[in-house]
Amino acid sequence: MSIRPVHRARRFLSSVVPGRPSDQDLAWAGTFLTEDERRLFARMPATDQRHQVGVARAVARHGVEGAAPAPWVMAAALLHDVGKTVAGLSPYGRVVATLSEAVGGASMATAWSEGSGFTRKVGLYLQYPALGADLLRLAGSDERVVAWAAEHHLPEDRWTVPRPEGRVLALADDGRL
Ligand SMILES: [Fe+2]
Numbered sequence: 001m002s003i004r005p006v007h008r009a010r011r012f013l014s015s016v017v018p019g020r021p022s023d024q025d026l027a028w029a030g031t032f033l034t035e036d037e038r039r040l041f042a043r044m045p046a047t048d049q050r051h052q053v054g055v056a057r058a059v060a061r062h063g064v065e066g067a068a069p070a071p072w073v074m075a076a077a078l079l080h081d082v083g084k085t086v087a088g089l090s091p092y093g094r095v096v097a098t099l100s101e102a103v104g105g106a107s108m109a110t111a112w113s114e115g116s117g118f119t120r121k122v123g124l125y126l127q128y129p130a131l132g133a134d135l136l137r138l139a140g141s142d143e144r145v146v147a148w149a150a151e152h153h154l155p156e157d158r159w160t161v162p163r164p165e166g167r168v169l170a171l172a173d174d175g176r177l
């Protein structure tokens with residue numbers, strides 16, 4: 001019997017459930033975060049940590065208007081999705097949440113978040129930008145880091161963060177840098 005299907009399955013699984021960022025990446029990320037922010041970062045699932053390190057690496061490589069990004073920009077890159085931690089949804093639940101939003105509309109999220117069990121988790125997940133901003137405010141983060149967590153899926157004309165920084169952060173988040 002061929003072992004190839006097993007191989008393929010392993011490869012698939014490792015792409016869906018990646019491990020934590022390398023120690024080197026974690027140490028690098030930590031240099032941009034306060035102690036409380038490092039604690040929030042450490043509570044995120046491995047996939048989210050890797051995504052945010054990837055965004056931060058892209059932002060650092062690209063720079064903002066020809067200069068190295070300010071420290072708050074790096075912290076914003078590393079923590080923008082931190083609110084996802086609150087819902088505690090599995091990758092499967094996240095897919096369901098995203099599809100539910102497409103069907104029920106974003107306004108359903110508030111009602112769902114007041115429900116119980118899985119429905120509540122879905123509702124919380126859909127509100128993660130606001131929840132992330134709350135977590136960061138409590139952690140005493142820079143107000144622009146707080147703002148970016150809340151605003152990173154909003155159209156540019158609703159940003160309070162400076163546009164040059166916001167644009168670089170948004171492009172990096174979309175994997176377009
Ligand atoms: Fe996000």
Ligand SMILES: [Fe+2]
Pocket residue numbers: 051080081173
């Ligand atoms: Fe993101």
